[in-house]
Amino acid sequence: MKHRDHRILALPDVAVEAPRDTAGTLDWVGMAGIELPIAFDAGNGETQRCGARVDAFVNLTRAASRGIHMSRLYLLLDGHLGGGRLDGPVLERLLHAFLRSQDGLADRARVSLRFEHLVRRAALRSGNSGWRAYPVLVEALLDERGFRWELETAVTYSSTCPASAALARQLIQQQFAGDFRADAPLDHAAVMAWLGSERGIVATPHAQRSTAQVRVRPAQDAPLDLLPLLDRIEQALATPVQTAVKREDEQAFALANGGNLMFCEDAARRIQRALHDGAGIARYRVRVEHHESLHPHDAVAHASGGEAAGGWIGG
CATH class of the missing domain: 3.10.270.10 (Urate Oxidase;)
Known part of the structure; x- marks a missing residue:
């Protein structure tokens, strides 16, 4: 029966070799x-x-x-x-x-x-x-x-x-001017209700x-x-x-x-x-x-x- 050789061989390391084609x-x-x-x-x-x-x-x-x-x-x-x-x-x-x-x-x-x-x-x-x-x-x-x-x-x-916000404010002003006459007295409760409605925020930035x-x-x-x-x-x-x-x-x-x-x-x-x-x-x-x-x-x-x-x- 043949016996295996258990001696440890050094592992190859090709990284230490010089480049073959380029340097x-x-x-x-x-x-x-x-x-x-x-x-x-x-x-x-x-x-x-x-x-x-x-x-x-x-x-x-x-x-x-x-x-x-x-x-x-x-x-x-x-x-x-x-x-x-x-x-x-x-x-x-x-x-x-x-x-x-x-x-x-x-x-x-x-x-x-x-x-x-x-x-x-x-x-x-x-x-x-x-x-x-x-x-x-x-x-x-x-x-x-x-x-x-x-x-x-x-x-x-x-x-x-900021530009969009300014444009939205202008549209809200226009909506307010259309909903409240300039020559009519403002009713506080009516204005508060308007501000809380969708008409009071007709545009958003x-x-x-x-x-x-x-x-x-x-x-x-x-x-x-x-x-x-x-x-x-x-x-x-x-x-x-x-x-x-x-x-x-x-x-x-x-x-x-x-x-x-x-x-x-x-x-x-x-x-x-x-x-x-x-x-x-x-x-x-x-x-x-x-x-x-x-x-x-x-x-x-x-x-x-x-x-x-x-x-x-x-x-």
Whole structure:
């Protein structure tokens, strides 16, 4: 009977071989869409666990090398972020570990994480509350300029068109003039009844669900505080979408819309002012989209501010 040879053979590694047909450096090599659990404190001291999609990359500086050590990136991600608390220092240590793991093949590293963070929001008047899921993108880069990271999120809000509101008011004035003679005395009860009828609101301004996408680069050593950023944006806009809504909440929302008429330019400037005055933010950019109910295309405005040096991570 023949005996099997149980000696362990070295596993082949073709990645260390030189490229057969081409050679050259590469800007980025890595993996996208890695599934990973993370723990995130949005700035209120409460850690929330969720699933994230992670992209991890390094550059390839050695032209004669066929590829990077890709599996090492995955294992480092799992070791540094797999269920652990996410913050700036952790990301910086992770990117340094990326470069050490490549044995001189790379001198730049980057990582991005996409996930949603749930926030409990109070109703406007009823005393109820409900959950809002805010999208979060965290990106970090380590290169010759050092380490830097950015946070991006989005706020959904209601925007009522000022021009449409003015046109609606004019039609209501015309209706009033037709229903109440100028040379006749006004009866208080009749006017009150008219105001509460459909004739008293013969036209309404158009409003639409709108989105503000905001990216910030925190100041040096500033914490990764999502909640204060969201609160700052929503307070500036004054009409964020609601969760639990009873009739009194809906009425309060209508009042907020009436008191905060805004074009997309107004919304962008409100957020710009709020971020410009905020501590802990070195740089920011804003894109607002009003998903118009009047026509099939959107109204869009961009704003930015803060330090001007260097581009954004990811372009």
